[in-house]
Amino acid sequence: MGNSVSDSAGFKAWFGSRKVQRILVMVTFMIIPLILLFLFTYLPFGEMISYSFYKMKYTGKKTFVGLKNYVSVFKRDDCFRALKLSLYYMLGSLVQLTIALYLATILSFKVKGGNIFKGFMFFPYLINGIAVGFIFKFFYTRGFVFDTVLQWCGFNLENLPYWLKDQAINNYSLVGTSVWRYFGQNMVLFIGAIMSVDSSLYEAAMIDGANKFQQFIYIIVPNIKKIILLNVILSITGSLSAFEPPYVITSGANGTGTYFVIMHEIAHTQQKVGLASAMAVVLLAIILFATLVQKIVFRGIYGQEED
Numbered sequence: 001m002g003n004s005v006s007d008s009a010g011f012k013a014w015f016g017s018r019k020v021q022r023i024l025v026m027v028t029f030m031i032i033p034l035i036l037l038f039l040f041t042y043l044p045f046g047e048m049i050s051y052s053f054y055k056m057k058y059t060g061k062k063t064f065v066g067l068k069n070y071v072s073v074f075k076r077d078d079c080f081r082a083l084k085l086s087l088y089y090m091l092g093s094l095v096q097l098t099i100a101l102y103l104a105t106i107l108s109f110k111v112k113g114g115n116i117f118k119g120f121m122f123f124p125y126l127i128n129g130i131a132v133g134f135i136f137k138f139f140y141t142r143g144f145v146f147d148t149v150l151q152w153c154g155f156n157l158e159n160l161p162y163w164l165k166d167q168a169i170n171n172y173s174l175v176g177t178s179v180w181r182y183f184g185q186n187m188v189l190f191i192g193a194i195m196s197v198d199s200s201l202y203e204a205a206m207i208d209g210a211n212k213f214q215q216f217i218y219i220i221v222p223n224i225k226k227i228i229l230l231n232v233i234l235s236i237t238g239s240l241s242a243f244e245p246p247y248v249i250t251s252g253a254n255g256t257g258t259y260f261v262i263m264h265e266i267a268h269t270q271q272k273v274g275l276a277s278a279m280a281v282v283l284l285a286i287i288l289f290a291t292l293v294q295k296i297v298f299r300g301i302y303g304q305e306e307d
Contacts, residue, residue: 027086052277069278075127079279083286085171086149092175093235095182100231104190105216118191122184129181133248140164140249164289167255174245174256182238186231193224228238229298236294238286259283 008243052069056062073079103121107114124132140163147160162175197220204283205215221228243260246252252261267276 039159048277049281051274052281057271057272058273065274069275070282071302072275073279073282075164078257079259081255082257085256085258086240088171088175088244089178089239090236092179093232093239096179097186097228097231097235100183100186101118101190101228104187104194105188105220108191109166118188122188124181125185129243129244130248132177132181133244136173136245137164137249141175163257164241164250165254170250170254170256173251174242177249178238178242181237186235188226189227189231193227194220194230225298229294232298233291233294236290240283240287240290266306 051062053064053066054062055069057063078111107118111117112276117216127135142162143157146163147157150160151157160171164170201219201223202215205219242258246256246258246261247264250256252258252265257265263276263279263283266272266279
């Protein structure tokens with residue numbers, strides 16, 4: 001009896017200790033988010049992987065087909081062609097990052113009206129993607145905003161291309177939409193990183209006679225390399241999963257259907273749920289591979305492992 005009382009008192013003392021209470025608080029705050037994360041992310045993802053091995057619709061029976069859906073992803077011309085369209089968006093992401101880094105470098109230092117300019121540049125990122133799509137749908141429509149501005153600059157309307165119909169230029173038009181929307185986000189991330197660089201480094205560089213470009217190459221870039229890597233990863237993965245501009249502006253017509261647009265059509269219009277699930281898994285594998293390649297490249301450039 002004495003031992004049980006002693007054990008009970010010891011358990012109460014252990015349970016009431018500061019360390020245990022801290023663990024209980026952390027677990028209590030974590031358990032609900034983790035449950036929600038499992039229910040709405042990992043569980044649906046696991047179901048999607050299982051669907052990719054079946055020929056099925058949203059309703060009705062499903063037939064196990066093994067890897068046939070994955071083979072179809074690489075055999076279908078529309079899937080492969082949609083993947084090639086990602087190259088347009090990757091090229092646009094490089095332009096986007098270049099503009100963002102250039103403006104961030106300027107605005108990180110005292111510039112008259114800099115805060116207002118930052119706000120204007122970041123504002124497009126706050127606009128809903130569907131709204132941005134409708135804005136640029138009218139912007140590029142024949143005879144509307146863009147054509148009117150070009151006519152003011154002396155161009156003849158008859159000599160201007162159809163920005164959304166001409167297959168030689170329509171994907172560049174859509175990429176411009178993505179660049180306009182997202183470069184402000186990249187710029188803000190760059191500004192935060194650049195402003196965290198020790199100002200004494202600039203002072204020492206000026207004493208040594210370094211110009212602004214040399215300060216950028218040898219001080220700014222090495223100190224913000226992790227943010228550069230982050231922005232590159234976000235931009236490349238975003239390029240592979242582009243959806244809103246082509247879906248809202250052109251509905252994927254005239255050769256503008258990206259991988260996500262084709263996957264949406266296969267899943268919801270044709271109701272080939274198994275094939276669409278396989279496309280999603282393939283896209284995830286491509287994004288993971290692209291991220292790994294980027295980390296290896298950056299590790300080679302900077303000579304050390306990026307965390």
